Every structure is written in C-alpha cells, then in structure tokens.
Amino acid sequence: MGLKSSLLKLRKYWVAGKISARDSSSNHATIFSNCCGIAVTLITLFSVYHFAFAARPSIQGVTLSMALWSIGMYTVYWSTGVRNIYRDIALDVKNGSVEGILNKPVDYIVLSVCKRLGRQTWVCISTLTISATILFLMAGAPPVGFSFIWLIEFLSLGFFGFLLSLISFSLIGITSFWLDDPEPVMWIFDKSVMILGGSIVPVVFFPDWLKLLATWLPMGAMISFARAFTNDFATQFPTLLLSQLIWCVVMLSLAIFSWQRAKKILSIYGG
Amino acid sequence: MTAIIVENLVKTFSLAIRQPTQGRLRNFLRPEKEVITAVDNISFTVPEGQAVAFIGPNGAGKSTTIKMLTGILYPTSGEMTVAGLHPYKNRRELAFRIGTLFGQRSQLVPNLPVRDSFELFGAIYELSPATVRRRQKELIGLFDLAEFVDRPVRKLSLGQRMRAEIAVALIHKPEIIFLDEPTIGLDIVAKKSLREVLGRINREEGVTLFLTSHDVGDIEALCTRTMVVNHGRIVVDESTDALKKDYFAHRPVKMVAVEPSLEEIIQDIYGAKK
Numbered sequence: 001m002g003l004k005s006s007l008l009k010l011r012k013y014w015v016a017g018k019i020s021a022r023d024s025s026s027n028h029a030t031i032f033s034n035c036c037g038i039a040v041t042l043i044t045l046f047s048v049y050h051f052a053f054a055a056r057p058s059i060q061g062v063t064l065s066m067a068l069w070s071i072g073m074y075t076v077y078w079s080t081g082v083r084n085i086y087r088d089i090a091l092d093v094k095n096g097s098v099e100g101i102l103n104k105p106v107d108y109i110v111l112s113v114c115k116r117l118g119r120q121t122w123v124c125i126s127t128l129t130i131s132a133t134i135l136f137l138m139a140g141a142p143p144v145g146f147s148f149i150w151l152i153e154f155l156s157l158g159f160f161g162f163l164l165s166l167i168s169f170s171l172i173g174i175t176s177f178w179l180d181d182p183e184p185v186m187w188i189f190d191k192s193v194m195i196l197g198g199s200i201v202p203v204v205f206f207p208d209w210l211k212l213l214a215t216w217l218p219m220g221a222m223i224s225f226a227r228a229f230t231n232d233f234a235t236q237f238p239t240l241l242l243s244q245l246i247w248c249v250v251m252l253s254l255a256i257f258s259w260q261r262a263k264k265i266l267s268i269y270g271g
Numbered sequence: 272m273t274a275i276i277v278e279n280l281v282k283t284f285s286l287a288i289r290q291p292t293q294g295r296l297r298n299f300l301r302p303e304k305e306v307i308t309a310v311d312n313i314s315f316t317v318p319e320g321q322a323v324a325f326i327g328p329n330g331a332g333k334s335t336t337i338k339m340l341t342g343i344l345y346p347t348s349g350e351m352t353v354a355g356l357h358p359y360k361n362r363r364e365l366a367f368r369i370g371t372l373f374g375q376r377s378q379l380v381p382n383l384p385v386r387d388s389f390e391l392f393g394a395i396y397e398l399s400p401a402t403v404r405r406r407q408k409e410l411i412g413l414f415d416l417a418e419f420v421d422r423p424v425r426k427l428s429l430g431q432r433m434r435a436e437i438a439v440a441l442i443h444k445p446e447i448i449f450l451d452e453p454t455i456g457l458d459i460v461a462k463k464s465l466r467e468v469l470g471r472i473n474r475e476e477g478v479t480l481f482l483t484s485h486d487v488g489d490i491e492a493l494c495t496r497t498m499v500v501n502h503g504r505i506v507v508d509e510s511t512d513a514l515k516k517d518y519f520a521h522r523p524v525k526m527v528a529v530e531p532s533l534e535e536i537i538q539d540i541y542g543a544k545k
C-alpha cells in the first residue's frame with residue numbers, strides 16, 4: 001500500500017513530463033529552427049577551428065578533436081533546454097497561474113521542471129542527433145580511450161552539472177517574485193555559463209586565472225563534463241566534482257529558502 | 272454535515288503608496304503603506320450539498336474569500352474549515368477534496384485533446400490509470416463531451432472548453448467545487464448548457480457548489496442561497512427565492528423599437544398622398 005501510494009505520488013511528475021512532451025511534439029517550427037540554429041553554429045565554429053589547426057597538429061597540447069568534442073558538449077547541455085525553466089516560472093508568476101497550481105496536490109517547482117524537460121524532449125532528441133552527426137563528421141571519434149573509470153567520471157560530472165543547472169535556473173525563476181523582470185539576472189548568468197562553460201573557446205585554452213573561475217564558479221561547474229576530453233581530466237576530476245557538489249548544496253539551500261519566502265508572499269498577497 | 276464554516280474572517284493587504292512629494296529614494300526605502308481590507312469580518316456556514324452564490328461588485332472581496340477557502344491565501348484573522356480541514360494548514364489534504372474553476376484561467380493542455388487533460392489531472396490527484404479511465408467515461412457521459420473529447424483544446428469553442436474544464440476539475444470526485452465566474456464570456460446557449468451540467472452534479476452527485484458570478488441567470492438557475500458581499504462584508508444572506516421577491520419585485524424591461532426602413536419612411540410621408 002505504501003509503495004503503491006509512493007509510486008502514484010511520483011507518477012504525477014512523470015505524466016506531467018509525458019503530456020508536455022506530447023503537447024510540444026506539434027511545434028515543428030521550433031524543432032526545425034533549433035536544428036538549423038545548432039547546425040549553422042557548429043559548422044561555422046568547427047570550420048574556424050579547422051582553419052586554426054590547419055598548420056599544426058596541436059595547440060598547447062590540445063588536438064583539434066579534443067577542442068571540437070569539448071565545444072560539442074556545450075551543445076549537449078544547451079539542447080536539454082534546462083535554462084528555460086527560469087522563463088516558465090517567471091511567466092507563471094507574472095500571469096498568476098502559480099496560485100492556481102498551489103491548490104493542487106503537487107510541488108510547483110518539481111512540476112515545472114518535469115514539464116520543461118518533457119516539453120524539451122523532441123528538441124533535445126533532434127538537436128542531439130544533428131550535433132552528434134556533425135561532431136562525428138567534422139571531429140571524428142572522441143579523443144579518449146573509453147575506460148570504465150572515465151565513463152563513470154564523465155557521467156557523474158554530467159549528472160551533477162545537470163542537477164546544478166536545474167537548481168540554479170529554478171532559483172533565477174523564483175527571483176521573479178521580487179524582481180519585475182528577472183531577464184537581466186538571467187542574461188548575466190547565461191552569458192557567464194556560455195563563456196566559462198567553453199561554448200566558443202574550450203576551457204583548456206583559458207589562462208590560469210580564468211580556468212580557476214571556470215572551475216570554482218557555478219556557471220563553469222555546470223558544464224565541467226566538457227573537460228572530459230582533455231589529457232589532464234583524470235587529475236582534475238576530484239576538484240571539478242567537489243566544486244559541483246559544493247554549489248549543488250549552496251544553490252539548493254538558496255532555492256529552498258527563496259521558495260519558502262515566495263510561498264509566504266503568495267499566501268499573503270496572492271498571485 | 273457542514274461543508275464550509277467561516278468565523279470572523281478578515282483579510283487585509285498592505286500596499287506601498289508612492290508619495291509624489293517625496294523623492295524616489297525615500298519612496299523606495301521608507302514607502303508609505305496603505306492597508307486595504309479586502310474581507311472584513313465575515314461569518315457563514317454552508318451545509319453539504321448546497322449550491323451557494325457569493326456575489327457582489329468588482330473588488331468586493333469574492334475572489335479573496337475563495338482564495339482563502341481553497342488555501343491559496345492565508346487569512347489575517349478569523350477561523351475557517353472546509354470539508355473539516357483548515358484550508359491553509361492542510362492545503363495538500365484539502366486539495367484532494369475540493370475542485371476549483373477560475374473562469375478566466377484555463378487548466379487544460381492547449382495543443383492536446385481533452386482526454387490528455389483527464390490523464391494529467393487524474394495523475395495529479397494520484398488516481399490509478401484504471402480509475403482515471405472509469406471516471407473519464409462517467410464525466411464524458413455526464414457533460415456530453417463525446418463529440419469533442421478527442422479534439423485539441425485550442426480548437427474547442429469557449430462553451431465546449433468550459434464544459435471540459437469543469438469535467439476535468441471533477442476527475443477526483445471533489446466534495447466541494449469553487450467556481451469563480453464560470454460562465455464569463457459564454458453565449459446564451461453555452462451558459463444554459465453549463466448551468467444544466469452544474470445543476471446535475473449538484474443534484475445527482477451531491478457536490479456542494481460555491482459560486483461567484485456577475486450573471487443573475489447563473490444564480491437563479493443554480494443556487495438556492497445567495498450571499499451578497501460589498502466592501503468585504505456580507506450585506507445579504509438569504510434564499511435566492513426570497514432575494515428575488517425582495518429585490519427583484521420590479522424587473523426593468525428595456526424595449527427597443529425596430530427602426531423603419533428608408534422605403535417605409537418615404538411610403539409613410541408620400542403614401543397617403545398617393
């Protein structure tokens with residue numbers, strides 16, 4: 001009985017994600033434009049790197065393949081659409097829908113996250129297919145020896161990075177209870193993620209001080225799994241994981257605290 | 272049994288007022304506050320199975336009262352129980368026993384057939400898939416949804432959508448349903464159809480209805496009791512029939528004559544001469 005009711009409690013979030021995926025499957029234009037956008041970006045960027053590496057096999061010990069696979073990982077992160085959670089929450093706060101969900105037996109933040117992930121399913125599948133194809137065609141096979149340890153390290157950085165992103169972008173969404181428009185906060189955070197995550201220039205090419213920021217700031221820690229394709233990954237892994245864990249705890253505490261305050265505002269002033 | 276008990280309920284909002292005579296910084300750091308009393312010491316009880324209208328002008332405190340009764344807003348003072356539970360303290364438990372419908376806010380999934388919204392809300396209320404299917408079948412019959420249940424919500428007429436909204440809000444068999452302006456924007460035919468189904472769930476399923484509306488037709492058709500609220504206070508609380516007798520003894524009838532056509536006017540002027 002206890003197990004059955006626990007499963008039914010969790011099932012609602014799964015169904016919300018599934019229905020949102022179904023709901024967004026008709027958005028062919030969005031799926032198509034995302035695929036085109038990612039294809040153009042990757043082909044342009046990879047062509048620039050091909051040109052830069054044309055005369056030499058490596059720059060500071062980094063091969064072309066390593067650089068391209070590092071950049072490609074940012075595409076994986078981007079295609080999950082995790083950053084859009086902030087917009088969903090901000091919109092619900094602005095139009096007052098959030099108070100309508102409060103009288104349902106659900107956790108609003110978890111529901112929003114599941115709906116966003118569901119809504120992103122088709123965009124994610126299509127953009128990942130496109131970017132993986134371009135990556136294999138222009139960068140070749142991944143420049144790593146696939147060992148079990150490497151895979152575990154890569155997946156754990158990917159998992160905690162994804163978790164950190166979910167929490168951080170939800171937190172930015174929650175700020176819309178206090179800010180009229182959280183867009184400026186999001187803009188700064190998002191651009192920092194782009195730079196420190198190595199979306200254009202891989203972290204391995206950064207000067208030491210910037211590499212330090214990319215390691216220890218949450219914006220860089222979200223995408224530290226992209227650094228799995230460099231030679232010094234094994235030695236860096238513990239530091240990268242520690243940074244992610246610290247930020248997960250900090251951001252989660254902040255998100256819980258802010259959500260409690262936001263619920264208080266809602267219960268006093270309404271949506 | 273009593274479905275709703277409200278005792279001395281008060282809700283005040285404190286709003287920052289910008290003083291034009293003072294600077295921006297002072298307004299920001301030390302804003303002057305104005306306290307607005309949205310609900311002012313109201314008390315009432317609603318027995319199980321009753322259909323109650325809670326009416327009044329805009330800003331009278333109707334929606335604020337509904338939000339407090341459904342656990343969205345916390346009252347400034349006073350006590351209340353809904354289905355034997357404190358709405359704010361037991362919000363989660365209460366959610367399983369009440370249904371809400373805000374006429375101006377859709378709960379349905381826009382691009383998908385109504386059936387998917389049944390699935391979503393069934394899961395939210397922790398019903399098993401088999402229970403959802405059974406209940407969905409009942410509601411499709413009760414609300415006459417068969418004709419459009421497989422059509423995407425965005426392609427439904429407003430009347431069809433509202434019927435679907437109410438059906439979905441009833442998926443978990445709530446004991447009380449709060450309806451905030453359910454017929455807003457509907458044409459006469461759609462209003463009539465919606466009133467019929469609401470009346471049926473009240474009579475046949477014994478669901479308590481707590482309704483706010485600006486449409487006297489909704490109240491006459493559905494509610495046996497009417498509370499009139501103004502400036503946050505209940506000014507009238509009596510049976511709808513008595514209210515009709517006391518306040519609607521004289522019904523103003525507006526008559527509009529059909530304007531004669533140009534041809535008729537000319538005939539009128541010159542016809543006699545001919």
